[in-house]
Amino acid sequence: MKLLNLFKKKKPGAIYAFNKGIYAAKMFVLIYSDKAKYNFLVLPENLVLNLDKKEFFYYLTSKQCEFVEVLPDFVFSTCKAQYLKNITGA
Numbered sequence: 001m002k003l004l005n006l007f008k009k010k011k012p013g014a015i016y017a018f019n020k021g022i023y024a025a026k027m028f029v030l031i032y033s034d035k036a037k038y039n040f041l042v043l044p045e046n047l048v049l050n051l052d053k054k055e056f057f058y059y060l061t062s063k064q065c066e067f068v069e070v071l072p073d074f075v076f077s078t079c080k081a082q083y084l085k086n087i088t089g090a
Contacts, residue, residue: 010038013076018065029071029079041083048086 016028027043038056040049051059059065071079 002064006063011070012080013071013073013083015071016060016065016070017066017068018059019063021059021064023065028065029076029083031080031083041079046082046086048083081089 010030010033012030012032014030016030017026018024018026023042028040028049029043031039031041033039033053037050037052040051041047060067077088084085
């Protein structure tokens, strides 16, 4: 049941906190996903990061990161705009 809850939370606007490992002290906002990867805006640096789904699942199950909340729409839209700006270079 716990693993099922992990997958329910993986929708655009979900934010995750990394508390260990190479991404410690970073917040990841899920912008979108496809079949192979999750695409994040990393806060506070406003960097774009694409993680393989297996790699992200490892971080969740090893407790290196945890779900925080789903952002309000107006906050998510700002994060998404920053993500798009970063990938287009505009």
